[in-house]
Amino acid sequence: MSERPVLRGAGARGVVLMKIHEYQAKQILKRFGIDVPRGDVAFSPKEAGAIASRLGGRCVVKAQIHAGGRGKCGGVKIAGDVEEAERLARQMIGMNLVTPQTGPQGKRVRRLLIEEPVDIAREIYLGVTLDRGRSVPVVMGSGRGGMDIEEVARKDPSALRVEPVDPLVGFRPYQARRIGYALGLKGEEVARAARLMQAMVAAYVETDASLLEINPLVVTRQGGLLALDAKMSFDDNALFRHPEIRELRDPEEEDPLEVEASAHGLNYIKLQGNVGCMVNGAGLAMATMDIIKLVGGEPANFLDVGGGATSEQVASAFKILLADQNVKAVLINIFGGILRVDVLARGLVDAVRKVELRVPVVARLEGTNVDEGRRILQESGLNFTLAEGMLDAAKKVVALAGAR
Amino acid sequence: MSILVDQNTRVIVQGITGREGTFHARGCREYGTKIVAGVTPGRGGTVHEGIKVFDTVLEAVEKTGADASMIFVPPAAAADAILEAADARLKLAVCITEGIPASDMVRVAAALEDGPTRLIGPNCPGIISPGKCKIGIMPGYIHKPGPVGVISRSGTLTYEAVAQLSKRGIGQSTCLGIGGDPIIGTTFVDTLALFRDDAETRVIVLIGEIGGGAEEEAARYAARDLNKPMVAFVAGQTAPPGKRMGHAGAIIAGGHGTAAEKMAALQEYGARVLQSPAEIGEAVEALLRETAPSAGARGRA
Numbered sequence: 001m002s003e004r005p006v007l008r009g010a011g012a013r014g015v016v017l018m019k020i021h022e023y024q025a026k027q028i029l030k031r032f033g034i035d036v037p038r039g040d041v042a043f044s045p046k047e048a049g050a051i052a053s054r055l056g057g058r059c060v061v062k063a064q065i066h067a068g069g070r071g072k073c074g075g076v077k078i079a080g081d082v083e084e085a086e087r088l089a090r091q092m093i094g095m096n097l098v099t100p101q102t103g104p105q106g107k108r109v110r111r112l113l114i115e116e117p118v119d120i121a122r123e124i125y126l127g128v129t130l131d132r133g134r135s136v137p138v139v140m141g142s143g144r145g146g147m148d149i150e151e152v153a154r155k156d157p158s159a160l161r162v163e164p165v166d167p168l169v170g171f172r173p174y175q176a177r178r179i180g181y182a183l184g185l186k187g188e189e190v191a192r193a194a195r196l197m198q199a200m201v202a203a204y205v206e207t208d209a210s211l212l213e214i215n216p217l218v219v220t221r222q223g224g225l226l227a228l229d230a231k232m233s234f235d236d237n238a239l240f241r242h243p244e245i246r247e248l249r250d251p252e253e254e255d256p257l258e259v260e261a262s263a264h265g266l267n268y269i270k271l272q273g274n275v276g277c278m279v280n281g282a283g284l285a286m287a288t289m290d291i292i293k294l295v296g297g298e299p300a301n302f303l304d305v306g307g308g309a310t311s312e313q314v315a316s317a318f319k320i321l322l323a324d325q326n327v328k329a330v331l332i333n334i335f336g337g338i339l340r341v342d343v344l345a346r347g348l349v350d351a352v353r354k355v356e357l358r359v360p361v362v363a364r365l366e367g368t369n370v371d372e373g374r375r376i377l378q379e380s381g382l383n384f385t386l387a388e389g390m391l392d393a394a395k396k397v398v399a400l401a402g403a404r
Numbered sequence: 405m406s407i408l409v410d411q412n413t414r415v416i417v418q419g420i421t422g423r424e425g426t427f428h429a430r431g432c433r434e435y436g437t438k439i440v441a442g443v444t445p446g447r448g449g450t451v452h453e454g455i456k457v458f459d460t461v462l463e464a465v466e467k468t469g470a471d472a473s474m475i476f477v478p479p480a481a482a483a484d485a486i487l488e489a490a491d492a493r494l495k496l497a498v499c500i501t502e503g504i505p506a507s508d509m510v511r512v513a514a515a516l517e518d519g520p521t522r523l524i525g526p527n528c529p530g531i532i533s534p535g536k537c538k539i540g541i542m543p544g545y546i547h548k549p550g551p552v553g554v555i556s557r558s559g560t561l562t563y564e565a566v567a568q569l570s571k572r573g574i575g576q577s578t579c580l581g582i583g584g585d586p587i588i589g590t591t592f593v594d595t596l597a598l599f600r601d602d603a604e605t606r607v608i609v610l611i612g613e614i615g616g617g618a619e620e621e622a623a624r625y626a627a628r629d630l631n632k633p634m635v636a637f638v639a640g641q642t643a644p645p646g647k648r649m650g651h652a653g654a655i656i657a658g659g660h661g662t663a664a665e666k667m668a669a670l671q672e673y674g675a676r677v678l679q680s681p682a683e684i685g686e687a688v689e690a691l692l693r694e695t696a697p698s699a700g701a702r703g704r705a
Contacts, residue, residue, distance in 0.1 A: 017648070029411035060583055096538040129586070130506055130510070132587065132616045132618075132620075135514070136510055136514070137510070141433065166514075167510050167511045167513075167514040168514060208506075208507050210506065235505055235507065237503045237504060237506065241480075241643035243503075264639065267649075269644075280563060281650075282558045282650025282651045283556070283557065283561035283611070283639045283650075284558065285563040286561075286614070286642075286649055286650075287561050287564070287637070287639040287681035289640075289642045289643070290642050290663075290680075290681065292642075293641070293642045294679055294680050299642060304670075335560040336543075366563075366567060367545075389682060390681060
């Protein structure tokens with residue numbers, strides 16, 4: 001049952017949704033009875049110094065950003081005393097941290113976690129996530145703690161032990177022990193690790209998490225188990241029943257345009273190109289990006305205005321698209337379906353009149369009353385180019401974007 | 405023939421008195437679907453849009469002999485609605501609702517495992533056998549009856565593919581949107597198996613997207629058991645890793661779930677894998693021509 005490598009095809013991170021910081025994840029774990037190093041969050045060098053002093057001076061200063069891979073990129077440093085902790089904090093707060101997971105633009109550090117140093121005997125990986133293939137959560141364990149677990153799973157699937165969490169009977173102690181033994185733990189350690197795994201599953205289930213990772217979990221020289229690093233993300237769709245989790249959201253970690261879009265019920269992701277896209281439906285939006293690239297252009301964004309695409313939504317979508325200065329031309333690809341194209345066209349004209357349009361727009365509209373819709377766009381006096389089908393639309397918009 | 409739904413399918417609508425439920429119950433009925441009842445707790449005994457409403461699914465099924473349900477219940481109560489449909493032993497439950505918590509679906513998936521109810525969705529456009537029955541939110545008029553089976557993880561991109569086919573005079577046996585969520589009822593593999601055994605379906609169009617491993621599984625199944633030609637497109641060739649593209653399931657993570665991997669797997673099976681979403685109609689037309697029944701047999705491409 002547990003031999004199949006889970007990360008492959010199972011979308012181990014398939015529901016990465018609302019992310020939180022390491023220190024917040026550790027607070028949750030602590031609530032579920034999992035030991036974490038002593039420490040606290042600091043927003044300023046002064047706070048960092050105060051925490052270091054409480055910890056006795058020597059401490060670890062960890063940048064809190066929503067991305068991993070911090071250790072090798074200067075995001076985790078050891079301070080010998082309070083002064084050094086303050087100095088490191090001054091360097092780190094406000095710095096732009098670039099890790100393999102942040103992308104080249106990096107992320108600005110605004111919060112630090114100041115923690116006691118831990119005496120490490122061994123490092124282990126433990127995680128809980130949703131296995132799409134089996135439609136259940138799974139607990140994963142590996143003796144190669146501290147490493148990129150997806151890398152481990154790819155190169156040596158046998159190094160990862162996986163046990164499903166049965167929705168009916170839950171995660172059983174024998175399954176936890178099986179992982180413990182597979183990790184090479186002995187005696188009392190196995191029982192302790194099994195209890196910890198049960199607590200992880202409880203935390204995962206009760207908060208509607210989509211991912212919970214402790215990497216590494218350290219076995220201390222005294223035989224204790226400590227969550228040295230922790231990562232949690234949550235299922236957006238379940239946040240309505242977890243107001244306390246929603247509180248943990250840090251909008252400063254998100255792209256401001258993406259935040260603005262989600263407030264309007266739009267799904268927007270900024271990319272690097274110059275062709276703005278406005279599409280109804282996620283699949284069609286991705287396909288539109290693909291065809292733009294295929295004809296030699298670069299999409300500036302992914303933007304799904306939803307199946308309905310009302311005039312208000314289209315207007316807010318335009319505002320968000322045009323806030324990106326890279327955008328040189330916009331492609332609107334809307335498959336109206338049950339929406340009437342004439343209604344849609346009127347909405348589009350209204351929306352464009354509301355925003356200051358500085359770039360050409362190529363419109364490809366499909367649905368009922370398509371001829372009437374085209375007439376409305378043509379007679380609007382606005383800078384619309386009409387297109388017939390996706391390929392024609394892509395070619396036209398890429399030509400317009402390139403010509404500017 | 406067609407798969408799962410036809411002119412004899414008798415459909416109830418759960419959540420019929422809501423805005424979406426009302427609108428789409430009307431749309432399906434106008435298309436010709438036999439909408440035999442609606443269910444909204446507390447509204448039993450009333451008539452909505454000329455359709456009898458019951459308090460419970462069980463009662464609706466007992467009184468009308470329904471065998472399928474279309475679900476428009478809001479996300480927080482949708483899992484319960486699916487389980488109620490299963491409890492009434494309906495053959496098919498089509499859940500359109502978007503935004504159901506994954507943990508709810510974990511329990512639903514487990515509960516449905518050995519029962520008689522097949523779930524389509526959630527977060528899907530539904531299913532249509534053109535000219536016979538439409539259970540879902542897709543625009544009926546773009547479809548026409550014919551030899552192509554269409555399966556897809558997306559909504560409007562499926563309409564795009566169907567419109568390309570119909571424009572060329574190529575009809576569809578059944579079109580099914582399996583949904584964009586991480587946990588869904590009916591999968592690509594389930595649907596391929598149904599199309600394999602459907603005499604009317606001569607060519608299959610599979611529209612995948614980034615995230616998960618459903619396309620790879622479909623390719624493995626097809627290599628083993630499918631005897632029909634397939635055209636495939638995978639949306640998200642240009643999607644960056646770590647970003648969720650609209651659907652909860654559409655994300656490239658840890659280097660997996662990329663369009664390239666999926667396209668390679670489908671290619672290996674022998675599917676005609678397209679880089680451009682604009683070439684679906686053309687590719688199907690070519691396949692139909694190549695595999696046309698020899699002279700004398702009923703030839704309709």
